[in-house]
Amino acid sequence: MYTIIAALIAIGLIFSLFKTFDTRLLEEVEKNLTIENEYYKTSISSQLEKKSEIINNLSTYMESKRQLDYDELLDYMKAMLNKNSNIESIYFGSTDNLLVNGSGWIPPEDFDLRTRPWYVKAINHGKLVITDVFLNATSEKYIITIAKPVYSNNGQVIGVLGADLSLDSIVDLISVQDDSYGEFFILNEEFELIAKSRTQDDGKPILEDTSLKISSNISSIGTSVAEATLNNEKGYVSISHIDGTNLYVGVFNSIGSENYYDKQWKNILIISVIFLVGLLLIMFLIQNKIIIKPAYTLENDIKQISITDNINYRLEELKRDPFENIRKTVNARLAQTEVYFRDLLESKDELESSNEELIAAMNQLKAYQEEIEQNQNDLLESKLLLEESQKRNAAIINVLPDIIFMYDSKGVFIDCQTNDEAGLVLSKDLFIGKNISEVMPPDISEKAIMSIAKTIETGQPQKFEYNINIDGSERTYESRMVKSNDNEVLAISRDITSEKQEQEYILKLTYKDQLTGLYNRRYYEEQIEKLSGREFLPLAIMMVDVNGLKLTNDAFGHHIGDELLKKVAKNLISCDSKGGFACRVGGDEFLMVFPNTDENEAEYLVDKLYELVSAEKLENIVISISAGWQVRTDVSQSIRDTLIKAENHMFRKKIVESQSMRNQTVNIIMQTLSEKNEREKRHSVEVAKLAKEIGVSMGLSVQKVKEIELAGLLHDIGKIAIKEDILNKPGKLTEEEYDEIKRHPESGYHILKSVDEYSSLAQCVLEHHERFDGKGYPKGIKGTQISLIARIIAVADAFEAMIAQRPYRKSLSQEMAIEEIKKNSNIQFDPEVVTAFLKIFDKS
Template sequence: MIIIRRKVFIIVFFIISIFLLDNNFGKVVFADNKKGVNVSKEVVYKVSSNNEKEADRTITIGDDKDYPPYSFIDEKGNPSGFDIELAKAAAEAMGFKVKIKLGVWNDIRNELESGKIDAIAGMFYSKDREKNYSFTTKSTISRADVFTRNGKSVKNISDLKGKTVVVEADEISEEYLKKQNLGINFIEVSSSENALKLVSMNKYEYSVVPTVIGNYFIKKDNLSNLKNNGLVINPDNYCFAVKKGNDDLLFALNGGLQILKSTGKYDEIYNKWLGVYEEKTFYETVMKNIWLIATVSASIFLLLLWNITLKKRVVVRTKELLETNEALNKNKQELLASNEEIEASYNELLAIEEELRRQYEMLIESEDNLKKSEERNRAIVTAIPDIIFVVDENGVFRDCQTRDTSVLIKPKNEFIGKTLWEVLPPEIAEIGYIKIKVALENNSLESFEYEIDTSVGKKHYELRVVKCRGNEIIAISRDVTVERKNRKEIEFLSYNDQLTGLHNRRFFEEELKRLDNSENLPFTIVMADVNGLKLINDSFGHAVGDELLKKVSSVMLNGCGDNGMISRVGGDEFIILLPRKNALETEEILKYISELASKEEVASIKLSISFGFATKHHDEEDIFEILKKAEDFMYKRKLFESPSMRGKTIAAIINTLHEKNKREEQHSHRVSEYCNSLGKAMNLSDGEIQELKTVGLLHDIGKIAIPEDILNKPGKLTNEEWEELKRHPEIGYRILSSVNDMSEIAEYVLAHHERWNGSGYPKGLKGEQIPLKSRIIAVADAFDAMISERPYKNSLSREEAVKELIKNAGVQFDPELVKIFVKKVV
């Protein structure tokens, strides 16, 4: 009986081994490498989101026109392939309009570098390329393989040493093989297809081409006498590529890829174009057969239990045999009294002793096998992150195995032997019991998810139940808390604005379609635009601008309440959907929002929002025409409200700058007075003199965006700090140019640090290229700076300052203006 059971054990493991070998465990599969192909024809293809009117931006994505199955022109003349379909899907996921442009590989790369296209759908990653391009997360991994006729095999690339190998000219795998110093004689041909055909025609023995492309042409050209040898040559990442510094587009393409992968769309595209030409990886095969592996693991576990039982039976049997042996020895003494009878009994005892020895050796061997089986089972349990339960038909826990006992909701010895209802919440226990009954009756795999409180908070688990014997099941519990959290976060980001927490454009578009029905009439759409956001960003930085958007969002949420749905659809644009609200009710809501906004401010600047709305009263009215009317109404209001807002903002900026630094306030007033005096000395008109005084007051307005520790630094500025300080004319220009009647003043502020000899900043203007009023400010500003106390230097006397002005006349300053200033002003 013992020998038969041992044979059954060996046969089970033999069958499992055959199954694992038959399913190609352990193979590693990659996609192919990418290189340029010298083909001149170009094809342009356009794809857009579902609603072209509402797409935010059009981007151009390029790729190689002759690189199947990644990118090529199909029989109908259309761009096709894995790269093309992935680019379309990623763009659609992120709401882009996209132009697809296929051409010669080197030309496409040049167009990306020159900015004629925005991205390349497929590029081989390398550290050298990272200097010029930014890469997304990988869309696949590339490799090449050795292709031979069916009767020829290559186990390692070292087998190619001194051999003749056919390759496609300039293919990256040729570069890799050359670096291996194997003395390979390379035969270069124009394409991978030609390389394969030469081997198929028995002209050469070996060809190295990208794996997927090789499998593609074997199928396409019916090269049935060829095979690949399963080698991995030069694997590396294959990604979307953008020009270095284009981080916004890189972020969007990464987002598109993540959405495709999370929704399963990526796998669909990958299997369509690449999966048909490659073998499954070890991981994919394992995941495909995971439940079979679990079943095998359960069988091994049962065999372990059986071996334990066998061991106990062996001990009992050994004791019985030993007792028998003692009895025989005793009888042996009695039988020695008879001649033949004693001899026959003695021989019989020897035979029994030999049998006992043989059985003892079998017991030792069985014990060794039992230890090995236990070690294998422990390794399997340690390798998987799940909890394995054995439960009988009455819902009683019989056993539990896990690599980490801390994940159990209570210690193992407290629930083994107890029912589901004694361990789990009643509703979970009831579902589990129903699943156990179904699995036992139908011999099927059953599963469900449940949530349970643990010592570290709520956890989500997936439980899978399968029958293992007549009245028992194996239940495998997996912690899916992280997966569920990630799924919820992706869903939230898909429909919400990350900065404000409001709904985003995607949610708005879907909600607009959902609400557009007769039940919600009258249906009002409100367009809202934040006034002065760009000005605040330029003046105080984007962090303050973000704070402004958050306050605006909070105000609109409080003002709107439960009456409607608010979405942020652009940088400073918001839309409020008000179902079953007429124009009068809408006016009341917007009036309340405006009252709340007037009580809020950011960086001493009051919130200002321009609203416009339109109402749909009848089913036959087009909702998008209503949206357009609301937008037009909003822009009309903005024409009146925004200029006033910008003027108030500039006044607030000046006050903020002077409150932060009283020295700058005094300096600005003195420069203004010097400009006034110099203008009178030059006999300028009253209007020009008044303009000069205004420029003098505003010439340093750009310093509002310069950190105070730089403005007030007592010592010498570092190169980085000096470059930061030199930004203030440009910042002042952006602030002032946003106000229509200050556009000329903005130009004077921009140029007030230009030098007569062209060595100034920001444009390096020279001589009379510099506006006259900017040259006047330069003299007045420098003179006051020299005679005033500064944290980083002592002041000069007026005489010393005059000498410096004369010394730098014709170098830094207009020489004629210096003469007038020295003679008539100082």
């Protein structure tokens, strides 16, 4: 019976193992074919990429040429063909149907290369492409073409570059692996065999009389493996697509190959070994069932014997058990043991019952003792927690800057805690137990009692602020109250004097102009709305503008301009006697608002302001303002319209007053510059004189000569902005100091540009250090881009500087200076101006 079962099991096991190894063999075939397929696919793709790189390099060479030389291109193509024998042909087709072919092939007259598939596909895709496979009618080879459009420098297509590759040459370039599992081939998109690996016999590709039949739909195969028949020989095939082409690469392995049967014999050997092992295993199982397992069961049953846990336990007596007699013997001995132990248990019960009362009494006593110890521990822990809480509260109070009060519902002080009693009005001993009304001033006690009542009634926190004098100092406190219980309130009072002062300071910064101390535009916009009511009529608005602020900044520096604004602001405040306000609303603009001020009063205030400003002095600077005003007499008139009319009034006056002030300022600048440096004064006079003579020598008009002379006087007016220690420095200037000196033409330009009388000369002053060759400053212009007056002043300025005495160098003689002017003609100086300059000295 057991032998039959073992035989059946062995047969089933052999069949199962055979199927398993057959499946594994097929998986190995699939794996090897897939690996080889990927190798050949990668090799072909690599060869195509290498040939594509040749086309890319050639197209880059063509695109780098501004003008294509077709003879040179043909020579280049022939050289490339000689280096790459596996390329059938390299050619270029232009957009006007011109073909340059490295192989020498000449097309017929009616041949239109622009209709060829390689040309059309490259033009449509606009990049390098690989055409479909076609059969070359001349060579009877399967060909693919690599084509790429070529562009001119302006991005226009000038043609298409192409190279023909035969599939045979690609196959020749691929090395067949020594341990190849099958042979590879190439298919077209109809899955027709068009190229195959070389045979070992004659080395020729097998294309004719070769058929391939695949058992499943080939279009769905991808890179998986399917059964196939090649030349009536069954086997397996793996096919995958070659990226960028319409080609597929395949690898075929015959079932009848040597590798297959070798593996089958190995499988039979393995199965035989497994069969023998299976028989041994079956024999072991039979022995285990008949002998080993019953013995193991008997052992476990004997281990279950326990006199203390189960005195009634007996071994189970099983039929057909080879150890049945042993079980009966053991059970007989267990029955005798049970009688003996039952006698012992009866004696034990008597002893236990006699000790139960003693044990119960001892347990009760122990419980009483544990309860007493627990109560003592609880009391000790509560005491420690209370002491710790008191320490924490004291530490919190010492850290907090606040004063903590406890009131009852009627406002009586219950307790007070603080880390500094200097903040208390009275010592704690003098007010604890008293009502707050007996200790604090009425206004504070009333607020406190109301807050206490509201806190107890609503249960919501309350707060209020109060001021109190402590040691002669006015302090501000904030009191916050919370409900402690139904009859008590906890209050925390904090000194917020510093916070209040900071808030007031920030508010002041918000509404004040930092430079002048006047109110700013934000304050004006908020206040003017409050003055729109009838009770403020008539309402006068005065607009004030500081004349020539920018000119003052350019000439004397922004620190002088700031002082000028402060002077004007001071006089605006002095002018206000009607309870209005003044504010700065722009860089040089101010507003004054006077409630309950009529037309006559407004005019009087404006005259007073002019008088105050004219009396102000700020070094040698002219302080000038223009002021306009308008009075709002009815609420129907908008404040905005009143402001606009005041502003227009101011602008009308500024047209006259501002220009006069600027003229005065220019005169003061020249006077100040002369006072700072007598040498600069002499220099300007001499330059003006020589420039005038050059203008006369050039035959210019009388009016033009006057402009030249004035420009010569003013050409260095920008030096007013240069520090006096640099201007008068006896030694050589540093690079930074020289850079500052070089800024004086721009400073002079800004000064003169703001004055109508001199604005026409501003450009000449800006350009008088430009050079005829364009290497001057500040703009670096050259030739006739430089104004004529500036070119004349450049010669006069240079000549006068050379013959004048300087602290850091000796002067040149007149003859040496003239030679320098000649030498730099057409370099630094205008040759026409130099000629006119030389005429002056020829006459003398």
